[in-house]
Amino acid sequence: MNPTSYKLETYKNERPFPFCPGCGHGLILNHLDKALTALQLAPTNTVIVSDIGCVGLSDQYFVTNTFHGLHGRSIAYATGIKLANPELNVIVFIGDGGTGIGGTHLINAARRNVGLTVLVFNNFNFGMTGGEHSVTTPHGARTATTRSGNPEWPLDICQTVGANGAGYVYRGTAFDKDLPQRMIEAIRHPGFALLDIWELCTAYFVPNNDFGRKDMLGLVDKLGMKTGLLYRRQVDDYAHVVRAQGQALAGKPVMPVKAIEPQFDHHLAHKLHLVLAGSAGTKVRSAAKLVGYAGVLSGLWATQRDDYPVTVKTGHSISEVILGPEEIRYTGIIRPEALVLLSVDGLKKSGQYLASMTEEDLLFTLPQFADVPTRARKVILDPKDAGMRVSKLSLALLMTAAALRVLHPFPMAAVEAAVQRFQARFADQNLPVIAASKRLVGDVSLSR
Amino acid sequence: MDDFISSFRLVSSQGQQQKMIVSKQRCHQINPKTEHQTIMPKEFIDGAVAIARGALAAGCNFFAGYPITPATPILLHMLNELPKVGGVGIEAEDEIGAISMCIGAAMAGATPMTATSGPGISLYSENIGLAIMGETPLVIVDVMRMGPATGGATTTAQGDVQFVRWVTSGGYPVIALSPSSVAECYTLTQRAFDLAERFRTPVFLLVDKALASAMATVDVAEYAQVSVGHRPLVPQILPQPASVDGVRVNAVTGQPDPRLRPEESYLPYAFEPVEAVPPTSPYGGPHITRFTTSSHDEHGFLTKDPAAVNRLNEHLRLKILSHVEEMSFGELDIQPGAETLFMSYGTTARAMREGVAAIRDAGGRASSLTLHTLWPLPTRLLLDAVAGHRRVVVAELNHGQYVHAIEGAIYRDAAQKKALPPEIISLTRADGQLITPQQFRQQVL
Numbered sequence: 001m002n003p004t005s006y007k008l009e010t011y012k013n014e015r016p017f018p019f020c021p022g023c024g025h026g027l028i029l030n031h032l033d034k035a036l037t038a039l040q041l042a043p044t045n046t047v048i049v050s051d052i053g054c055v056g057l058s059d060q061y062f063v064t065n066t067f068h069g070l071h072g073r074s075i076a077y078a079t080g081i082k083l084a085n086p087e088l089n090v091i092v093f094i095g096d097g098g099t100g101i102g103g104t105h106l107i108n109a110a111r112r113n114v115g116l117t118v119l120v121f122n123n124f125n126f127g128m129t130g131g132e133h134s135v136t137t138p139h140g141a142r143t144a145t146t147r148s149g150n151p152e153w154p155l156d157i158c159q160t161v162g163a164n165g166a167g168y169v170y171r172g173t174a175f176d177k178d179l180p181q182r183m184i185e186a187i188r189h190p191g192f193a194l195l196d197i198w199e200l201c202t203a204y205f206v207p208n209n210d211f212g213r214k215d216m217l218g219l220v221d222k223l224g225m226k227t228g229l230l231y232r233r234q235v236d237d238y239a240h241v242v243r244a245q246g247q248a249l250a251g252k253p254v255m256p257v258k259a260i261e262p263q264f265d266h267h268l269a270h271k272l273h274l275v276l277a278g279s280a281g282t283k284v285r286s287a288a289k290l291v292g293y294a295g296v297l298s299g300l301w302a303t304q305r306d307d308y309p310v311t312v313k314t315g316h317s318i319s320e321v322i323l324g325p326e327e328i329r330y331t332g333i334i335r336p337e338a339l340v341l342l343s344v345d346g347l348k349k350s351g352q353y354l355a356s357m358t359e360e361d362l363l364f365t366l367p368q369f370a371d372v373p374t375r376a377r378k379v380i381l382d383p384k385d386a387g388m389r390v391s392k393l394s395l396a397l398l399m400t401a402a403a404l405r406v407l408h409p410f411p412m413a414a415v416e417a418a419v420q421r422f423q424a425r426f427a428d429q430n431l432p433v434i435a436a437s438k439r440l441v442g443d444v445s446l447s448r
Numbered sequence: 449m450d451d452f453i454s455s456f457r458l459v460s461s462q463g464q465q466q467k468m469i470v471s472k473q474r475c476h477q478i479n480p481k482t483e484h485q486t487i488m489p490k491e492f493i494d495g496a497v498a499i500a501r502g503a504l505a506a507g508c509n510f511f512a513g514y515p516i517t518p519a520t521p522i523l524l525h526m527l528n529e530l531p532k533v534g535g536v537g538i539e540a541e542d543e544i545g546a547i548s549m550c551i552g553a554a555m556a557g558a559t560p561m562t563a564t565s566g567p568g569i570s571l572y573s574e575n576i577g578l579a580i581m582g583e584t585p586l587v588i589v590d591v592m593r594m595g596p597a598t599g600g601a602t603t604t605a606q607g608d609v610q611f612v613r614w615v616t617s618g619g620y621p622v623i624a625l626s627p628s629s630v631a632e633c634y635t636l637t638q639r640a641f642d643l644a645e646r647f648r649t650p651v652f653l654l655v656d657k658a659l660a661s662a663m664a665t666v667d668v669a670e671y672a673q674v675s676v677g678h679r680p681l682v683p684q685i686l687p688q689p690a691s692v693d694g695v696r697v698n699a700v701t702g703q704p705d706p707r708l709r710p711e712e713s714y715l716p717y718a719f720e721p722v723e724a725v726p727p728t729s730p731y732g733g734p735h736i737t738r739f740t741t742s743s744h745d746e747h748g749f750l751t752k753d754p755a756a757v758n759r760l761n762e763h764l765r766l767k768i769l770s771h772v773e774e775m776s777f778g779e780l781d782i783q784p785g786a787e788t789l790f791m792s793y794g795t796t797a798r799a800m801r802e803g804v805a806a807i808r809d810a811g812g813r814a815s816s817l818t819l820h821t822l823w824p825l826p827t828r829l830l831l832d833a834v835a836g837h838r839r840v841v842v843a844e845l846n847h848g849q850y851v852h853a854i855e856g857a858i859y860r861d862a863a864q865k866k867a868l869p870p871e872i873i874s875l876t877r878a879d880g881q882l883i884t885p886q887q888f889r890q891q892v893l
Contacts, residue, residue, distance in 0.1 A: 013711065043736060044731075044732065044733065044734060045732055047731050059738075060750065063710070063711035065731045065736055065738070066738045066739065066740075066748070067555060067739045067740075068740040069548065069552075069578060069582075069739075069741050070574055070575060070741055073544060073545075073548040073575070076540070076549055076552070077548050077551060079538075079545075079548075079549050080552025080553035080554075081552040081553065081556045081731060083549065084552070084556035085557065085732045087732065088556065088731055088732050104541050104545070105541065105545055105548070107541075108540075108545070242536055242538070246530070246535075247531070248531075249531040249532045250532060250534060252532045254501075254504050254529050254532050255497065255500060255504065255529055257491060257668060257671065258491055259489035259490070260489055260490055261489045289492075292492050292663055292665075293492055296491075299487040300665075301490070302663070304662060304663035305662040305663075306661075306662075307602070308602075310602065327665070328664070329798040329802040330798055330802045330803075330882065330884065330885050331658065331664070331798065331882070332881065332882045332884060
């Protein structure tokens with residue numbers, strides 16, 4: 001979207017650069033200006049994202065859109081900008097300081113190949129704050145924080161992003177005459193493009209180390225960090241890839257409301273507090289959900305709170321379900337009217353419930369838990385009476401269905417309808433289990 | 449209404465099947481319902497679904513987040529749903545990346561949201577300040593869990609209430625809303641977007657683990673659509689002519705504006721009066737826009753000029769504080785003659801309402817205020833509710849945080865009126881369990 005009415009002679013504004021005499025930043029920015037002028041990018045379609053430091057002042061000298069954000073996060077802002085509008089030209093100004101604090105954003109934008117152009121203004125120290133050492137300070141160098149010589153070894157920015165798939169990686173210096181051409185290539189490259197541009201910090205690193213242009217060029221060999229075009233790969237811009245992938249879903253219904261019209265009559269005048277206590281990985285939560293859906297199908301209000309360890313399929317799984325004829329506010333259960341105890345894992349977490357239950361309450365459980373101490377009346381249900389093979393994954397449903405037959409908050413038809421509608425994939429397994437639960441309770445009935 | 453049979457016999461799988469008589473549960477009706485009452489359709493969902501749905505209804509088209517219990521379901525819903533509306537979502541490398549991406553996206557015109565828990569808010573903190581400074585619309589869902597530090601990932605708490613208010617350097621005002629039901633998760637998420645957009649500011653939606661991950665029943669009729677505004681926008685065409693007598697025309701005013709620089713067609717951070725929300729233009733639009741983290745002038749250039757800095761800071765403060773009443777939401781239930789007013793928010797407000805109902809059923813009197821806006825402090829709403837009560841009980845799942853803001857407002861008001869303030873009681877719990885209706889009841893009976 002180039003304004004064709006006139007050609008921009010420069011992308012710099014009238015403000016003079018604020019840098020120290022001899023600072024490399026001015027050289028690099030002038031190279032960029034040459035590149036932009038050659039490309040004639042529309043300023044309104046271009047965003048310069050600057051990190052913190054002397055480099056972070058630089059966005060104020062250009063006529064494009066600019067974003068000056070927090071230290072180390074420039075590449076992350078740039079990623080967001082590019083994702084929101086992949087057609088924008090997004091150019092990041094970051095120092096060696098910013099690549100340190102923002103290392104993970106650098107590495108991951110490279111790994112994703114977000115279509116950014118990252119210019120690293122690498123002067124081997126933190127300039128703005130007084131010359132402290134950075135992640136690229138050479139071993140042995142003297143800085144404000146390494147007065148005895150840097151005991152650390154420098155980060156190879158180019159290899160770091162290159163090893164992780166970056167589309168275009170170049171290392172050079174602020175003195176390179178062909179830098180504008182490299183910048184043009186980088187801007188044109190669809191993927192993640194990075195230029196590691198070495199330069200002189202005349203305020204600190206240079207006087208602290210008696211360091212000049214020749215020494216900087218010698219550093220290339222000393223550090224074994226090659227200059228030139230190091231990586232050039234044919235890759236797609238992540239921003240475009242993500243949107244293209246999403247196209248397959250465009251226009252599909254967005255989280256539609258799954259309204260449940262009541263089909264059955266319920267039998268509750270007050271709330272029923274039900275707890276299912278079993279082991280993780282045995283479909284306890286699914287059984288609880290079924291109770292909730294069946295309740296809503298019967299015109300009741302239902303809540304469900306689950307508790308289980310962070311790991312999957314190991315440990316306890318406790319579901320607290322409350323059913324009521326009116327909206328349920330407090331969702332905790334201190335004293336359940338009914339507790340379905342399924343396993344030792346469940347027992348370990350049921351101490352409070354068992355202690356609080358009274359003779360008015362019911363404990364539905366397996367024969368092996370017949371002697372657990374509680375005042376609640378016990379309904380012992382033996383899966384052997386089911387007349388079918390009860391797998392580990394069916395026990396919770398079998399016992400819960402049996403309990404529902406006794407508690408009778410709604411007809412069992414509501415439970416069957418809930419399976420058909422909300423667990424249809426498992427209807428073939430679950431409906432026979434629900435039917436079999438009738439054999440468990442046999443002559444147990446609720447008095448009238 | 450209970451009648452029980454005092455004896456029962458165990459049913460045994462060996463030997464005879466004895467007839468077991470189980471006494472009627474005390475929750476059952478004596479006669480099952482015979483007439484078919486009209487019962488409205490309902491949904492059985494959790495708060496995370498409602499929040500995601502509310503965000504999409506509000507026009508959210510960008511989400512960046514990082515997995516964290518108990519907010520992860522929101523990340524998953526948004527990543528799944530956004531492509532359907534032409535939006536985009538990303539799981540970032542960390543929380544700092546996530547919120548940074550949201551802020552960048554917002555300046556490129558997106559309507560972003562992110563979601564996390566306490567540990568994530570800690571990582572968001574510097575960028576929350578950036579969103580305030582740069583005036584970026586951003587909805588931040590905080591699904592609170594037990595702290596400090598990693599605390600309890602699957603344990604409910606309300607310990608971030610002061611944290612979100614004071615997590616930035618400078619402590620500039622933020623907006624924080626708190627739903628107390630799944631239906632409110634839907635409506636208040638939309639409200640959050642409306643306020644974030646219209647005031648160009650970060651807005652927190654404070655929920656807790658219990659509300660976000662527990663399943664609840666919602667009356668479908670309660671899903672209210674909220675009218676969601678948009679950030680004030682510079683007209684998206686270049687002024688014609690672009691200049692008059694060499695002075696560039698301001699696209700916002702339509703008049704020649706000598707302040708405008710050659711590349712500018714509007715001033716990104718010009719506000720008149722000081723509390724006005726400045727119009728903005730997205731990157732890629734017809735106007736050049738600057739954004740900066742530094743104290744800045746109207747162009748977005750760094751400045752240390754005391755007058756300019758003072759004006760900016762007053763703007764960031766008054767932009768929110770001059771509109772407090774417009775954003776003061778709450779549900780008031782005053783019982784004439786009640787001496788005690790209960791105040792709460794989020795999940796705890798649910799137990800509060802049940803406790804108040806129990807108090808009234810037992811012949812006692814109590815009023816309640818469910819706060820939907822926590823920040824900026826809804827002072828007028830609070831003081832109006834308090835009037836006439838002799839005791840105020842503030843209930844929250846922490847060691848007493850929001851109560852201090854309430855105390856400040858009440859004591860200040862009493863001192864100004866030279867009147868005696870009501871007794872203020874902090875009802876708290878920090879063990880991962882919910883405050884029970886019984887704990888509320890005990891305050892009165």
